[in-house]
Structure formats: structure tokens, C-alpha cells
Amino acid sequence: MKLTLKIWRQATTDATGAMHTYQLDGVSEDMSFLEMLDVLNEQLNASDEEPIAFDSDCREGICGMCGLMINGQAHGPEVTTTCQLHMRSFKDGDEITIEPWRADAFPVLKDLCVDRSALDRMIQSGGYISANTGSAPDAHAAPVEKKKADRAFDVATCIGCGACVAACPNGSASLFLGAKITHLGELPQGQPERWDRVIGMVSQHDHDGFGGCTNIGECASACPKEIPLDVISQLNKDLRTAMVKGR
Amino acid sequence: MAVSGLLFIAFTLVHMYGNLKAFSGQEKFNDYAHHLREFGEPILPYEGFLWITRVGLLVALVAHVTSAVILARRASRARTTKYQYKKNKHSALSSRTMRWGGAALLLFIIWHLVNFSFGKVNPQTGETGAAAGDPYTLMVDTFDVWWMTVIYLVAMLALGFHLHHGTWSATQTLGYTNTATSRQRAKQAGWLLAIVIAGGFSLVPLSVMFGIIE
Numbered sequence: 181m182k183l184t185l186k187i188w189r190q191a192t193t194d195a196t197g198a199m200h201t202y203q204l205d206g207v208s209e210d211m212s213f214l215e216m217l218d219v220l221n222e223q224l225n226a227s228d229e230e231p232i233a234f235d236s237d238c239r240e241g242i243c244g245m246c247g248l249m250i251n252g253q254a255h256g257p258e259v260t261t262t263c264q265l266h267m268r269s270f271k272d273g274d275e276i277t278i279e280p281w282r283a284d285a286f287p288v289l290k291d292l293c294v295d296r297s298a299l300d301r302m303i304q305s306g307g308y309i310s311a312n313t314g315s316a317p318d319a320h321a322a323p324v325e326k327k328k329a330d331r332a333f334d335v336a337t338c339i340g341c342g343a344c345v346a347a348c349p350n351g352s353a354s355l356f357l358g359a360k361i362t363h364l365g366e367l368p369q370g371q372p373e374r375w376d377r378v379i380g381m382v383s384q385h386d387h388d389g390f391g392g393c394t395n396i397g398e399c400a401s402a403c404p405k406e407i408p409l410d411v412i413s414q415l416n417k418d419l420r421t422a423m424v425k426g427r
Numbered sequence: 428m429a430v431s432g433l434l435f436i437a438f439t440l441v442h443m444y445g446n447l448k449a450f451s452g453q454e455k456f457n458d459y460a461h462h463l464r465e466f467g468e469p470i471l472p473y474e475g476f477l478w479i480t481r482v483g484l485l486v487a488l489v490a491h492v493t494s495a496v497i498l499a500r501r502a503s504r505a506r507t508t509k510y511q512y513k514k515n516k517h518s519a520l521s522s523r524t525m526r527w528g529g530a531a532l533l534l535f536i537i538w539h540l541v542n543f544s545f546g547k548v549n550p551q552t553g554e555t556g557a558a559a560g561d562p563y564t565l566m567v568d569t570f571d572v573w574w575m576t577v578i579y580l581v582a583m584l585a586l587g588f589h590l591h592h593g594t595w596s597a598t599q600t601l602g603y604t605n606t607a608t609s610r611q612r613a614k615q616a617g618w619l620l621a622i623v624i625a626g627g628f629s630l631v632p633l634s635v636m637f638g639i640i641e
């Protein structure tokens with residue numbers, strides 16, 4: 181198929197960017213979205229133009245590196261990551277707009293690559309458990325209720341891609357934050373640091389300039405891992421409890 | 428935001444119910460307005476209850492508007508470069524119009540208080556203060572002016588939108604919607620309160636316009 185691509189190009193963080201239009205022919209519907217961009221880059225290379233910078237790593241939907249705003253939707257029209265999106269979701273003659281995640285906490289590095297370190301800083305501010313290293317404990321050493329184990333597992337699938345931030349009209353990272361808080365908060369290992377965790381992570385979130393959540397819900401529909409909105413309620417509940425406890 | 432909002436929900440529910448006394452006629456409605464001032468006597472002074480409510484609502488309003496301004500400012504700073512193209516997939520229109528809707532409601536409330544409370548402006552006769560008539564007359568005269576009814580109905584539409592999202596949003600902010608079921612219930616409560624409150628309020632102006640109340 182033949183496509184018209186409108187892509188954001190920006191040389192460096194401080195440079196002013198703009199949308200550029202490219203024509204691409206011979207795209208197969210079996211290609212992934214990133215393979216389609218690879219083909220475009222080969223074409224650009226051949227004509228001595230600077231190829232388009234975009235992020236990817238695993239290309240199998242588990243690392244969270246890829247992430248593009250495709251036709252106004254984070255990761256495009258399907259519930260999956262950009263690398264797992266295939267060209268069969270588009271048709272011949274389509275015009276596709278591709279932009280980087282837009283959030284001041286995610287500065288553009290080049291073209292479609294953004295710096296998502298702000299998510300790592302949130303993890304460093306409490307999204308962990310402190311444990312002595314050594315040999316792994318027996319799997320059944322700490323019993324976990326089935327319901328809690330299931331919920332923790334479901335939200336532990338968050339890959340930190342940042343689509344929730346990109347999709348949120350407020351530019352809030354509450355879904356990511358809620359996923360981490362719920363994941364560790366449901367497990368016995370997460371209890372000792374539970375109340376300091378929520379305060380630390382929320383402070384870091386606000387410090388890095390993410391917006392405040394107003395429960396619009398665009399995040400959950402953009403999330404490739406279908407993290408549900410109730411993690412944000414859990415985040416708020418933990419925050420309320422922590423404040424009552426005077427943390 | 429959530430706590431002050433819940434207070435507004437309680438207030439509008441009671442206020443809407445009180446307005447329905449208009450269907451019992453002039454005397455009953457004016458009696459009700461009078462009783463509001465005597466409520467709690469002799470423990471409270473005359474208009475004591477009314478003033479407690481007014482102060483409470485004013486404090487809630489300041490808290491509500493302040494939080495709204497802070498959230499709006501944070502949001503605009505969080506994304507200074509806008510998308511060229513952005514689709515909203517699954518969110519309700521009401522959730523994305525809270526800021527404009529809230530501003531419209533604020534304008535409405537200011538006019539509404541000038542109209543019925545501390546100003547008492549009768550848009551039909553042009554009289555103000557005590558000459559505007561008793562609460563019932565003032566209300567009927569107001570809604571006999573068609574564009575007044577339209578303003579009130581538009582405001583009730585905005586109120587319905589605000590309540591639709593606000594109800595569920597408050598429960599979520601307070602951390603009470605930790606499962607898919609409770610989230611669904613909170614959203615249903617939003618629909619229910621929006622219809623009951625905004626719909627209930629609208630009955631009176633509509634009834635005056637159609638001559639059911641005169």
C-alpha cells in the first residue's frame with residue numbers, strides 16, 4: 181500500500197521542530213509499524229537524508245521503549261504497543277500523523293525520541309522494595325491471597341511506556357503511578373515501605389511537572405497493557421491513608 | 428475539590444427538593460422560604476441556619492475554585508507543546524468540559540444570587556429588593572420572561588454535565604472505586620444525580636413557561 185506520512189522532525193531538544201510529509205510506497209500489511217518506519221528510513225538513507233529517530237528495543241511488546249502518537253492516539257488505533265501494531269490496521273492511501281509523546285516532563289531528544297527518565301525517577305522515589313540479596317526465597321515462603329496475587333500480577337504488567345501520560349489531557353502520570361502503587365501494595369513484600377512509597381512517588385511526580393489527575397480516563401484506554409482506572413483510586417486511597425498516618 | 432464538590436451535591440439536592448414546593452402554590456412556597464429563616468430557632472437566631480449554610484457554601488466555593496485553578500495551571504504547564512492531532516477515545520464529554528462548565532456555573536450562580544437572593548431583581552417588572560415581590564412572585568415573574576427560562580435551562584444542562592462527571596470523579600479521588608464494579612456504580616450514580624438534580628431543578632422554570640405554575 182501507499183501512504184502519506186506526516187512526521188515530527190526535531191534535530192535536538194532545543195531546536196524548533198516541525199511536521200514533515202513523506203510518501204511511502206510498497207508497504208505490506210504484514211509489516212509492523214516500526215518496520216514500516218525502517219523502510220522509510222532506508223529510503224531516506226538512500227537519498228542522503230537524515231533518517232528519522234525513533235525508539236524501540238524488544239519489538240515484542242514487553243519493554244516499553246517504543247511509543248508514538250499515531251493519528252492522535254498513543255500507540256495508534258489498537259490496544260497494543262507501537263511495535264506490535266501492524267500495517268493491516270491501516271489502508272492504502274491513508275495519511276498517518278506521527279508525533280512524539282507530548283509532555284514537558286518527557287523532553288524530545290530527537291525527532292520521535294523522548295526522554296522518559298521522569299518515570300525512572302518516580303520508581304527511585306519509592307517504587308521498589310528493600311530486601312537483602314542472596315539466594316531467592318522459596319516461592320511459598322510468603323503466602324499471598326489469590327485475589328491479591330492476581331491483582332498485583334495484572335498491574336505488574338505495566339511496561340512504563342508512558343502512553344498514559346501522552347494520552348492524558350492533563351499530562352498526568354497517575355495511571356503509571358497507580359499501577360506501581362497497587363502492584364507493590366497488594367503484596368506482603370510491599371508493606372513495610374507502603375506509606376512512604378506513595379508520598380515519595382507522588383511528590384516526585386508533582387516535582388517533575390506532571391499534571392494532576394481529573395479522572396478523565398483517556399490513560400486507561402491508551403494503555404497497551406489495559407491497566408484499569410481503579411489503580412488511580414487505589415493510589416488516592418493509599419495517599420489518604422499515608423496522610424492520616426502523618427507520613 | 429472532591430469534598431467541596433460533595434457538599435455542593437448535598438446542597439443542590441436539598442435546594443432542588445425545596446424548589447419543588449412551587450408546585451404546592453404561592454402560600455406553601457413562601458412559607459417554606461420563611462421557615463428556612465426560622466429553621467433551628469430558638470437554639471439558632473433568626474436566619475442562623477441560613478447563614479451557617481451560606482458561610483459553609485462560600486468556603487466550599489473558594490476551595491473548589493482554587494483547586495480547579497491549580498489543576499488547570501498544572502495541566503497547561505505539563506504540556507506546553509500541543510499535539511498537532513489528538514483524539515479522545517473513551518472519555519466522556521462531561522469529563523473534558525469541567526473547566527468551561529464550571530466557569531459557566533459560576534457566572535450563573537452570581538446572576539442567580541443577584542436575581543433571587545441578595546439582589547432580588549425582577550426581570551419582568553424591573554423592580555428590585557422588597558418591591559420585587561415575595562419569593563414565589565419573583566420566581567414566577569422571572570420564568571415568565573422566556574430568555575430567563577432559557578438561561579436557567581442552559582445552566583441546568585451545564586449542572587447536569589458537571590454532576591455526571593463530578594460524582595464519579597469525587598469517589599475516585601477519595602479512593603472508593605477500587606474495583607471495576609464500584610467504578611461502574613459510581614458512574615451510574617453520576618447519571619442518576621445529574622438527571623435527578625438538573626432535571627428536578629428544570630421542572631420549575633419549565634412549568635412556569637408552560638403555565639402549569641402561575
Ligand code: HEM
Nearest residue numbers: 439446460463481539543544562566579586628629631632
Ligand atoms: C432552575 C434552577 C433553580 C431555581 C428555580 C432556583 C431558585 C432559587 C430561589 C427561589 C432562591 C431564593 C430562596 C429564598 O429566597 O429563600 C434561591 C436561592 C439560592 N440558590 Fe437557587 N435555584 C436554582 C438553581 C440553583 C443552583 C444550580 C445553585 C447552585 C449550584 C443554586 C444556588 C442557590 C443559592 C446559593 C441560593 C441562596 C441561598 C441564600 O440566600 O443563602 N440555585 N434559588
Ligand code: SF4
Nearest residue numbers: 338339341342344403
Ligand atoms: S500504565 Fe499502561 S500506558 Fe501507563 S506506562 Fe504503564 S503500560 Fe504504559
Ligand code: FES
Nearest residue numbers: 237239243244263
Ligand atoms: S519495542 Fe519493546 S514494547 Fe515496543
